[in-house]
Amino acid sequence: MRWLLDEMLPRTLAQRLTDLDHDAVSVHDVELAGADDSDVFELAVVQDRLVVTENFADFVRLLEDRQSSDAPCVPVVFVRKSNFPRGGGLATHLARHLDKWARDHRDPYVGAHWP
Secondary structure (H helix, E strand, C coil), X not given: CEEEECCCCCCHHHHHHHHCCCEEEECCCCCXXXXXXXXXXXXXXXXXXXXXXXXXXXXXXXXXXXXXXXXXXXXXXXXXXXXXXXXXXXXXXXXXXXXXXXXXXXXXXXXXXXX
């Protein structure tokens, strides 16, 4: 699966997902840290990547706006870091969780997902 990881997620998550045979990049790696969410979403569309974010409010709005105007969209996967163990293992736990979700959803629909 091709992932674009939003800035509130650990940068190391991209490497953990890559280690699990995914194609993952963080917004930090593509110089979009601090960028407008619409720019992040646009890159995901251009590169055909699923967005992974904790930012429900902004990305649901972007998704709905793009879908209502028939603009190209990608799936958006929402996660809550608080649902995972605290400490240095967040990237590893989240990578395993996303890997399992990807195996269960090989062709995810365009829209919001809560793994």
